[in-house]
Amino acid sequence: MKKIVVVFHSGYGHTRRMAQSVAEGCAGELIEIDKEGNLGEAQWAAVNAADAVIFGTPTYMGMCSWQFKKFAEVSSKQWFGRAWKDKIAPASPTPRP
Numbered sequence: 001m002k003k004i005v006v007v008f009h010s011g012y013g014h015t016r017r018m019a020q021s022v023a024e025g026c027a028g029e030l031i032e033i034d035k036e037g038n039l040g041e042a043q044w045a046a047v048n049a050a051d052a053v054i055f056g057t058p059t060y061m062g063m064c065s066w067q068f069k070k071f072a073e074v075s076s077k078q079w080f081g082r083a084w085k086d087k088i089a090p091a092s093p094t095p096r097p
Helices: 014-028 041-049 066-074 076-080
Strands: 004-008 030-033 052-060 091-094
Touching: 004 041, 014 030, 014 052, 030 041, 030 066, 052 066
Parallel strands: 004 030, 004 052, 052 091
Antiparallel strands: none
């Protein structure tokens, strides 16, 4: 069975609810980016070990949250080293209600 993780940041809880639904639908593991834009070591290990990573972020002023942007920038080391090569990685910002 493929391992799927759902990595998300949620400011007001809307993205969290969507991420939970996605995780339930794909039998994935939820990984929440904290309010400072960080993941713990075990969370990074889970993302690196996953076959597919689904990203979720709220949309503020037409952009992703700064916490998600920080996560994305920190992950550039994995991207540059091709550590996530061949992973499936869909993403969708959560529109504001």
